[in-house]
Amino acid sequence: MDRLSKIKNRKDSVFKNCSIIFSSFLIVLFLCLIIFISVKAGEGFHLFGIENILFTINFGQAVEGVPAQFSFWLPFTISILTSLIALIVAVPLGTKTAIFITFRVNKKYRKTLRIAFEVLSGVPSVIFGLFAINSLGVLFNNLFGINSFSVFTASIMLSFMILPTIIAMTINTLESIDRNLLTNPIAMGSTKTAAIYKVYKKEANKGILIAVIVALGRSISESMAVSMILQSGPSNSMFDDGFFELFNSASQTIGAYISQNMFADANPEQTRPLLYAFGLLMLIFAMILNIIVIIFSRKKKQNSGRMKAFENKVHNVIMYIPNNMVYLFDLMFFRSKYSRNNISECIDYTKDRINNHKLRDFYSFYKIFWEWFSIIICFSFLFWIFGDIFVKGVGASTLPTSSMFMYGQNQIGQSFLNTLIIILVTLIISFPICLFIAIFLSEYAKDGKFKRIILFFIDSLGSTPSILFGMFGLLFFIETLGLTNTGSTGNSIIAGCLTMVIVIIPSFTRILNQSLSNVSKNVRINSYALGSTKFETIRKLILPIAFNGIITSIVLTIGRVLSETAPLYLTAGLSSSKKISLNRPGTSLTTQIYGQIFSNTPDSKNIQYEAAFVTIMLVLALIVIGYAIIPNWKNITSELKDYYYKILVFTKRKRNV
Numbered sequence: 001m002d003r004l005s006k007i008k009n010r011k012d013s014v015f016k017n018c019s020i021i022f023s024s025f026l027i028v029l030f031l032c033l034i035i036f037i038s039v040k041a042g043e044g045f046h047l048f049g050i051e052n053i054l055f056t057i058n059f060g061q062a063v064e065g066v067p068a069q070f071s072f073w074l075p076f077t078i079s080i081l082t083s084l085i086a087l088i089v090a091v092p093l094g095t096k097t098a099i100f101i102t103f104r105v106n107k108k109y110r111k112t113l114r115i116a117f118e119v120l121s122g123v124p125s126v127i128f129g130l131f132a133i134n135s136l137g138v139l140f141n142n143l144f145g146i147n148s149f150s151v152f153t154a155s156i157m158l159s160f161m162i163l164p165t166i167i168a169m170t171i172n173t174l175e176s177i178d179r180n181l182l183t184n185p186i187a188m189g190s191t192k193t194a195a196i197y198k199v200y201k202k203e204a205n206k207g208i209l210i211a212v213i214v215a216l217g218r219s220i221s222e223s224m225a226v227s228m229i230l231q232s233g234p235s236n237s238m239f240d241d242g243f244f245e246l247f248n249s250a251s252q253t254i255g256a257y258i259s260q261n262m263f264a265d266a267n268p269e270q271t272r273p274l275l276y277a278f279g280l281l282m283l284i285f286a287m288i289l290n291i292i293v294i295i296f297s298r299k300k301k302q303n304s305g306r307m308k309a310f311e312n313k314v315h316n317v318i319m320y321i322p323n324n325m326v327y328l329f330d331l332m333f334f335r336s337k338y339s340r341n342n343i344s345e346c347i348d349y350t351k352d353r354i355n356n357h358k359l360r361d362f363y364s365f366y367k368i369f370w371e372w373f374s375i376i377i378c379f380s381f382l383f384w385i386f387g388d389i390f391v392k393g394v395g396a397s398t399l400p401t402s403s404m405f406m407y408g409q410n411q412i413g414q415s416f417l418n419t420l421i422i423i424l425v426t427l428i429i430s431f432p433i434c435l436f437i438a439i440f441l442s443e444y445a446k447d448g449k450f451k452r453i454i455l456f457f458i459d460s461l462g463s464t465p466s467i468l469f470g471m472f473g474l475l476f477f478i479e480t481l482g483l484t485n486t487g488s489t490g491n492s493i494i495a496g497c498l499t500m501v502i503v504i505i506p507s508f509t510r511i512l513n514q515s516l517s518n519v520s521k522n523v524r525i526n527s528y529a530l531g532s533t534k535f536e537t538i539r540k541l542i543l544p545i546a547f548n549g550i551i552t553s554i555v556l557t558i559g560r561v562l563s564e565t566a567p568l569y570l571t572a573g574l575s576s577s578k579k580i581s582l583n584r585p586g587t588s589l590t591t592q593i594y595g596q597i598f599s600n601t602p603d604s605k606n607i608q609y610e611a612a613f614v615t616i617m618l619v620l621a622l623i624v625i626g627y628a629i630i631p632n633w634k635n636i637t638s639e640l641k642d643y644y645y646k647i648l649v650f651t652k653r654k655r656n657v
Contacts, residue, residue: 008533008535008536009533011533011535012533012534012535012536015534015535015538016440016444016534016535018436019436019437019439019440019443019444020440020444021436022432022433022436022437022440023436023437023440023441023445023454025433026437026454026457026458026461026505026509027453027454027457029461029502029505030457030460030461032472032476033461033464033468033469033472033502034283036472036475036476036480037276037279037280037283037468037471037472037475038280040272040273040276040475041273041276041277041279041280043273043276044272044273044274044275044276044277044278045277046273047273047274048070048273048274048277052069052070052071053070053071053072053274053277053278054071054072054073056069056071056073057071057073057074058071058074059071059074059075059233059234060233060234070274072254072277072278072281074234075234075251075252075253075254075256075257075278076253076254076281078151078230078234078251078252078253078254079220079253079254079255080220081151081155081246082151082154082155082158082219082226082253083155083158083216083219083220085151085152085155085156085158085159086155086156086158086159086161086162086215086219087159087162087212087215087216087219088159089155089156089159090158090159090160090162090163090166090215091166091212091215092370092374093159093163093374093377093378094162094163094165094166094167094170094211094374095166095170095201095208096370096371096373096374096375097163097167097371097374097375097378098166098167098170098171098174099170099174099196099201099371100371100372100374100375101113101114101167101171101375102171102174102175103174103182103192103196104368104371111627114168114171115623115627116379116382117163117164117167117168117378117382118164118168118623118627119382119386119619119620119623120160120163120164120382120385121164121165121168122559122562122563122619122622122623123385123563123616123619124562124563124564124565124590124593124615124619125161125222125224125225125563125565126224126225126228126565126590126593126594126612127385127389127590127593127612127615127616128157128160128161128225128385129157129224129225129226129227129228129229129594130228130593130608130609130612131157131385131388131389132148132153132154132156132157132225132228132229133148133149133153133228133229134388134392134605135384135385135388136153136156136157137149137150137153137229140152140153140156146247146248147248147249147250148229149229149230149231149250150229150230150247150248150249150250151230151246151247151248151249151250151251152247152248153229154225154226154229154230154253155247157225157226157229158219158222158225158226160381160385161218161219161222161225162215162218162219163378165211165214165215165218166211166212166215167378169207169208169210169211169214170204170207170208170211172207173204173206173207173208173210173211174200174201174204174207176207177200177203177204181195181199181200181203182195182196182199182200185198185199191363191364192364193363193364193367193368194363194364196367197367206296209296210293210296210297213289213292213293213296214289214293214463216289217286217289217290217463220253220254220255220282220285220286220465221255221282221286221464221465221466221467222253222255222465223253223255223256223258223259223465223466223467223566224259224467224565224566224569224594226252226253226255226256227252227255227256227259227260228594228597229250229256230250230251230252230253230256231250231252231256231260232249232250232251232252233251233252233257234251234252234257254278254282255282255465255467257275257278258275258278258279258282258467258471259467259566259569261275262275262471262474262570263574275471276471276475279465279467279468279471282465282467282468283464283465283468286463286464286465287460287463289463290459290460290463293459293463294456294459386616389609389612389613389616390613390616392609392613393609393610393612393613393614393616394613395609396605396606396607396609396610396613397610397613399606401603401606402606402610403607403610404610404614409575409576409577409578410575410576410587410592412589412592412607412610412611412614414576414580414586414587415576415586415587415588415589415591415592415611416589416614417580418493418572418576418580418586418587418588419562419588419589419618421493421497421580421582421586422493422496422497422500422561422568422572422586422588423558423561423562425493425494425497425582426497426500426501426504426561427554427557427558427561429497429498429501430500430501430504430505430508430557431508431554433501433505434504434505434508434509434512435512435550437454437458437505437509437512437513438509438512438513438515438516439516439538440454441454441455441509441513442513442516442517443516443534443538443542444534458505458506458509458510459506461502461505461506462506462507462510465566466503466564466565466566466567467566467567467570469499469502469503469566469567470499470566470567470568470569470570470571471570472499472502473495473496473498473499473502473567473570473571474495474570474571477492477494477495477498477499477571478490478491478492478495478571483495483498483583484583484584484585485581485583485584490573490585491571491572491573491585492571492572492573492582492583492584492585493572493581493582493583493584493585493586494582494583495571495572496567496568496571496572496586496588497582499567499568499570499571500561500564500567500568502567503560503561503564503567504557504560504561507556507557507560508553508557508560511549511552511553511556511557512549512550512553514549515546515549515550515552515553516542516543516546516549518546518549519541519542519545519546523537523541523542523545524537524541524542527541548630548631548633551630552626552630552631555622555625555626555630556622556626558622559619559622559623559626562588562589562590562615562618562619562622563590563615563619564590565588565590565591565593565594568588568590568591569591569594569595572585572586572587572588572591573585573586573587573591574587574591574594574595574598575587575595589611589614589615589618590611590615592607592608592611593608593611593612593615596608
C-alpha cells in the first residue's frame with residue numbers, strides 16, 4: 001500500500017512539475033520575443049539615429065539639402081487618429097447594442113444575437129480590408145466624394161472590426177452586476193430605461209472603460225487590413241491642406257508602414273532595422289495599455305474618502321449643466337399641488353413629481369430609439385459584408401479562371417490545403433503546452449505571486465500586435481534557426497506554424513483554463529475525500545467533465561489560426577512552392593488574399609474573393625460546430641441512434657412483408 005502511494009505521489013509530482021515547466025516556458029517565450037526584437041531594434045536606432053526616430057516629427061526620404069528623416073511619431077499619430085475615429089463610432093454603437101441585447105431581448109434569443117457578433121469577430125482582418133476598398137470605400141466615394149483608399153475609410157472599417165470586442169465585453173460586464181441595482185430603482189417608481197442608464201450603466205462604466213482600452217489597443221495594432229487601404233508613405237505634407245483633408249489622404253499608420261515595407265523595398269535588410277525599432281515602440285505602447293487594463297481590472301477593497309470626494313466633485317462639475325437644464329425644463333412645465341411644509345405632503349409631492357415628470361417618456365423614447373438604431377446599423381453591416389463576400393465569391397468561383405478546386409502552385413485549392421496543414425501542426429504543438437498551463441492555473445497554482453506573474457505574461461502576449469509575432473518568427477525561426485529549405489533567406493510553413501503557436505497560446509490557454517475552472521469544486525473535494533491524488537482527479541474526472549469545453553476551445557482556436565495573416569505572411573511567405581512541404585513556403589487563404597494587392601494580374605480581385613468566400617464558409621462552419629453541435633452533442637447522438645433504430649425496424653418489417 002505504501003509503495004502504491006509512493007507511485008501515485010510520484011506521478012502527481014511529475015505532472016505538477018510538467019505544468020510548472022510549461023508555465024515557466026511562457027515567461028521565457030515572451031522574454032525571448034522582447035530580447036530578439038530589442039536587439040534588432042537597437043541596430044535600427046544605431047543606423048537611423050535615436051534622435052531621428054524619437055525626437056523629430058518629420059518623415060521622408062532624403063532630398064537636396066535635407067537628410068532622410070524617419071520619425072516614429074508621424075505614422076503613430078495617424079494610428080491614433082484612425083483609432084480615435086473608430087472608437088467615436090464603435091463605442092456608442094457597441095454599448096447601445098450590448099444594452100439592447102442584455103435588457104430588451106428575450107433570454108432565449110439573447111444567445112443567438114451574441115453568436116451573430118461572434119461570427120463578425122471571426123472574420124479575418126484581410127476580408128475587412130477587401131470589403132473596405134471594394135464596397136465601403138466605393139460607397140463613401142459615391143456619396144461624399146471621399147477617396148476609397150483614405151484614412152476615413154480605414155477608420156470606419158476599424159470601428160466595425162473592434163465592435164464585437166466592445167459588445168462582448170460590455171455584455172459580460174452588464175451580466176456580472178447585481179440585478180438589484182436595476183430592480184430597486186424600478187420598485188421606487190423609476191422607469192426601466194432610467195434605471196438602466198442612471199444606475200446600472202454607471203456601475204458598469206469601469207468595465208466599459210476596460211473594453212474601450214482593449215479595443216483601442218487592437219485598433220492601433222491592426223496592420224494587414226489597414227495596409228490594404230492606406231498605401232502612401234507617411235509625409236508631413238499631408239497636414240498642409242488642412243486637418244479635414246487629412247481624412248481623405250492615404251497616409252499609412254505605423255502597422256501599415258511596417259507590414260508593407262518588410263518585403264517591399266529592393267534591399268529590405270537596410271530598412272528592416274528601422275521597422276524593428278518601430279515594432280519595439282509599438283510593443284512598449286501595447287504593454288502600457290495592458291498594464292492600464294490590469295490596474296482598472298483590479299477590485300479595490302475600499303476607496304479612500306478623499307478619492308471618493310474627488311470623484312464626486314469631478315462628476316458634479318461635468319454634469320452640472322445637463323442636470324440643471326433638466327431641472328429648469330421640468331419646473332417650466334410642472335407645478336406641484338403640494339407644499340413642502342410637512343413630511344406627508346413632501347412624500348406626496350415626490351410621488352407626483354416622479355410619476356408626472358415631463359421628460360420621463362421622452363427620455364425613454366430617446367434612449368430606446370438609439371438602441372434600435374445601433375442594433376440595426378450593426379446587423380446591416382453584418383449582412384452587408386457577408387452578402388458582399390458571398391455574392392462576389394460565388395461569382396468568382398463560377399468563372400473559367402476559378403482555381404477553387406485546383407491544387408497547383410499559388411491556386412486556391414493549394415492555399416486551402418496549406419491552411420489545413422498550418423491549423424493541424426499548430427494545434428498539435430500548442431495544445432499540450434496550453435493544456436498544461438491551464439491545468440497549473442486552475443489546479444495547482446495558488447492565488448500568489450507566481451500565478452499573478454503567469455497571468456501577466458499571458459495578458460502581455462495576448463495584447464502584443466500580431467505583426468510583432470511575425471517579425472519575431474522571421475527573425476528567430478528563419479534568420480536564426482534557418483527552418484527553410486534555402487537556409488536563412490527563405491520562408492517555410494513550419495516557421496509559420498511555430499509562429500502561430502506563440503500567437504494562440506494566450507487565448508487558447510485562457511479558454512482552456514475557463515473550461516477547467518467551470519468544473520464544480522465539489523467534484524475535486526469528493527475525489528480528494530476518497531483518497532485520489534490531484535493527478536488522478538484531473539485525469540479521471542476534471543478532464544472528462546470539461547471535455548466539451550476543451551473541444552469548443554479547440555474549435556475557437558482553429559478560427560483564430562484561420563483569421564491570422566501578419567504572422568504567416570512574414571514567415572510562410574506570399575507565394576507557394578510547387579511541392580507542399582513543411583520546410584517550403586506556402587500561402588494560407590488569408591495570405592493569398594493579401595498577396596494579391598501586390599499582383600498585377602487581371603484576375604487578382606477574383607482570386608481575393610474566391611479565397612475570402614472559402615474562408616468565410618470555414619468560419620461559419622466553425623461557429624456552427626462550436627455553438628450548435630458540440631453543446632448539443634449528446635442530444636444529437638441520441639436522436640441519430642433513435643433514427644438508426646427506426647430505420648432498422650422499418651427494414652426488418654419490409655423484409656418480413
